[in-house]
Amino acid sequence: MERRQFVKEVANKMRKNMCDLFIGSGISAPSGFPTWKKFLLPYLESIGITLKEEEDLPLLAQYIVNKNMGNRNIISDAIFNTFAEEYPLNKYHNIISRFPVRTVWTTNYDNLLERTFSDRNPRVVSLEDSLVHPYNDTGLNIIKLHGCAKTAAKDIVLTKEDYDCFQFNKPKFAQRLREAIINKSILFLGYNYQDPNIQLIMTQAYHMMNEITNSHFILMCEITKEDGENDESFNQRKVRFDLWISELNRLGIRELVVPKSEYASVLLEIDRKAHESCIFVTGSHATASPEVEKRAQNIGRFLAEKDEVILNNGQSTGIGSIVLSSFMQHIIQNKEDMNKRIKIFPNPYIASPDYEDDPNLIPDLKSVRLSLVTNSEFIFAFSGGIGTIAEIEVARSKGRIVLPIICEKNDYDNPAIKRILDDESNVEMLKELVTNYMEIIEKREVPEDEDVKKAIQEIIDGKI
Template identity: 25%
Template sequence: MKQKVKQFVERYLKEIIEGNAAVFAGAGLSAPAGFVNWRELLRPIAEELDLDADIETDFVALAQFHRNKHHGNKGQQNQLLIERFGVPKSPTANHDMLAKLPIETYWTTNYDDLIEKALLAHGKTPDVKYTEAHLALTRRGRDAVVYKMHGDISNPQDAVLAKDDYERYHVNRAAFVTALSGDLVSRTFVFLGFSFTDPNLDYILSRVRLNLEENQRKHYCFFKKRVKLTGETEEAFKNAVVRQELVIADLLRFNIEAVLVDEYAEIDEALQLLHRLYRSKSVFVSGSAEIFEPWGRAKVDAFGRILGSELAKHGYRVVTGLGKGVGDAVLSGVVDQVYRSSKSQLDEALLLRPFPQQIAAGERDAVWKRYREELIGQAGVAIFLLGNKIEDGKNVIADGMKQEFEIAVAEKLIVIALGTSGHAASEIFDQVAGKPDAYFVDLSAEAKSAVLMLGTLDAEPEVMVSEIIKAIAVSTKK
C-alpha cells in the first residue's frame, strides 16, 4: 500500500475517532452496484438529439438541450431516472465498510438509496434529507444524516439534472448550500467516486474558500491514475495526464488533498484498513468463572482490574458483556482509570452490554448469539480467560466463550487466549497454537510470537497485563 494512502488512513482515522469525519459520495461509489453513470443515463437522450454520448462531456447541458426540445417537459427524463435508478440494488462492500464506521454525516449527488440501505443493514437509523422541508426536521434516534443534494429516486420530478435545475439551485435549495458549507467548515470529508465537475459543489467550495482563505479545513479525495485507453492516441493520453495533474493541483485551492491510486482496488484496501484500525482500538474481554483455579480468585480479580485500567490508560475501549466472576473486576479497572484521568470520558473507554436474562428458553440461544455477534463486531482484539460454569452441579467448560471465540475468528479479530488461566481459555489457546498461520493470517512473525507467548505466560498480574498491552500494540501496528 502506498505511503500516501497510509497517511490518509492515519489522518482520517483520527477524525473518525474524534467524531469529525464525513463522506461525500459520487456516482463512482454506486457504479460497482450496477447503477449507471451520467453518460449511460443520458445516452438515449443524446441519441434522440443526434449527438454521440461517447464524445459529449457536458451532460448538464445535454439534459437541458433535451428539455428545451420538449418545451420544458421533464416527463421523459423522470422516466429515465426511474428506469435506471428505481431498480433495487444491494450496497457494495465499500458502502458496507463505511456503514460499519461511526460516521454521522453523508453527502451525495446520487439518487440511489445504497447509503441508507447499508446503514440500516448495520442496525443504524439514517435521517435522509432530499428536500428543504426535510432539513427542518430531525428523525428521532438517528445515527447518521444522509444529505441527497440532487434529490432522491422516490421523488424524480424534483431531481437536479439539467442546467435549469443547477441555475435555480441556490434559490430552490438554498438551505442545502448553507448546510454543506457548514459541514465543509466543521468536518473532514473524504470524496469517493466523485469527479469534481459538479457546478453546485464548485460554487459551495469557492464560497468556503473565499470566506476562510488559508484557514480551510483539510479534506481528501481519491483519483485513479490516468492510463492510456484502448485506441487512444499518444497525444490525447498525454493531454489527459496533464489535465489530471492540473485538476489535482487546483483542488489544493480548496485544501482538498488528492490520493492517487493505480487501481480502484486500492481504495477498497484503504477503507478496509481504516475499518480494521478503528476496530483495533476496541478490545473485547471474554471471561466467566464459577471456579477460579488455577489462578485463584485473588489473582483473577487483580488481573481484571489492572487489565481494565491499563487498556483505558492506553486509549483502548473495553468491550464486554460483563461475564460472571470476571467482568466486574475489568469494569472496576476501567471506571477507576477514567475517573482518575481528565483526558477521557467513560463512553470513550467502555462499551458495556450485560446479557439479557429474561429471554424465553426457546429463544435464548439465537438471541444471545446475535447479541454476541453485534458486541464482538465492535472490536478488533479479543482476550479470553478462564471460561467455566456450573451445570447440573458440575463445573464444565463455558460453551458461550467457545461461541465467542468462533465469532471472533469469523470477524477476523486478533485472538489472545490466556491458556494458563485454564478451562475454555486453555482449549482455545491449544486450538490457536496448533494452527497459528490459520488464525493469524495478517500478523507479522513478531506479532504472532508476542500473542502466542501470552498463552503460556503465568506471572504476576502486572507483568501479564504489560505483555498484553505490548502484544496488542505490535499486532495492530499499521
C-alpha cells in the same frame, strides 16, 4: 499527499467524530449501476449528440429535456426504473460500513448506502422537509442531496437548471452541507468533484471562512491510458487532471491518487487506523472462578499499561466489569485522564438479570452492540453464553479479529470459544498475528499469563 499521512489524518478525524463521508457514483459502479455518462448515452444519441470524454453532463441532460418540450419524465422515469433496482453491495460498501462516521452525504440516487448501513438503522434524508426534524446525533444520517430513486421526479437534481437553482430550490441542504464543510472534514469517495453545486458550496464555504477551511480529503484512482487512446489525448487528460488537483488544493481538499487496484486497500487501512488500539473484552456475565478472575484482572492491568490502548466497555457484569475495574485502578494510580482511555457504550440489558440469557432478545442485543463492536479494532473473548456469542458474531460480521482467552481446560467446550475456533477465517488471521499462542490453542492446552500477554502485545503491534 503521501499515503501513510493521508490514512493517518483521515483516521484521526474519524476517531474524533470530525469526519463525514461524501459518496459518489464511483462507489456504486462496481455493483453494476451505470455511470452517469452511460446512462445518458442513448438519450443523447436520440437527439444527435455524440458524447465526448469531457462534457458538461447536466447541460447535456438539459438538452434532452429541452428537446422533449421540457418534459423531465423521459429521464426521471428511467432513473426510477434503473436506480431503484436491487444491485448487490460491493467490497467498497463492506469496508465503509465499518467507518465510525455519523453523517454520509451522497449525490447517488440508488439505495446501496441505505443497505450498506442498514444494521445501524440510519436516518435517510432525501427531502428538505426532513431536515426540519432533529438530527440523529448518536446514530447515522444519510443525506441524499440529489434526491432518491424512490422520491418524486421534482426532487431529483438532474439538469443544468436544477444545478443552477440548487441553492434556491434546496437551501436547507446547501446550508447544512456548508456547515459540515466549515465545521468538520469530509472524505470524498467515488467522486471526481465535477458536480457543479458541490463545487459552488465548497467555494462559498471557502470564502465564508475568510479563505481558511478545514482539511478535506479525496481518494481517487490515477488516470490510465485507455484502449486505442493516442499519446496526445492521454497527455491532455493528464494535464487537465493535474490542474484540477491544484484547484482542489486551493479549496482545501487534499488528494491521494492510487492505482485502482489499491483503492480498497487504502479504505481498509483507514478502517483499521480509525479503530487502532480500541479494544473490547467480553465474556461470561456469571461470577468468575478465581483463575478466570485473576486472568481478567491481569489483562485489564496489562492493557492499561499500554498508553495507546483505549478500552471500550459495554457496561457488562462479570468479565467486562473485572477488566474495567483493573484497567481503571491503573489509570487512577497514574493520574491519567480516564476520559481519554475509556469509552462507555450503553447496555440497556443490564437493567434486569432476566435479560441476560433471553434468546428472544439476541437480535436486539446484536443491534445495540453494533456500535461498540464497530468502534473496536480487536475483541478479546473469554468463555461465555449466548450474549457473548452474539457479540462475537457481530464482530466477525464486521471483519473484526476475535482472540479467544483460554483460562481453564474446559473453556474449549464452551460454545463461545467453539464459535471463535470454528471460524476458519478468524483462525487463519490469528495464526499470522499470534503464531505461538495459536500453537498452544491447537494443542488444547491452557496458555500461561505470559503467553496471553505476548499475544495481546503482538495484536496491538499489528504484526500481520
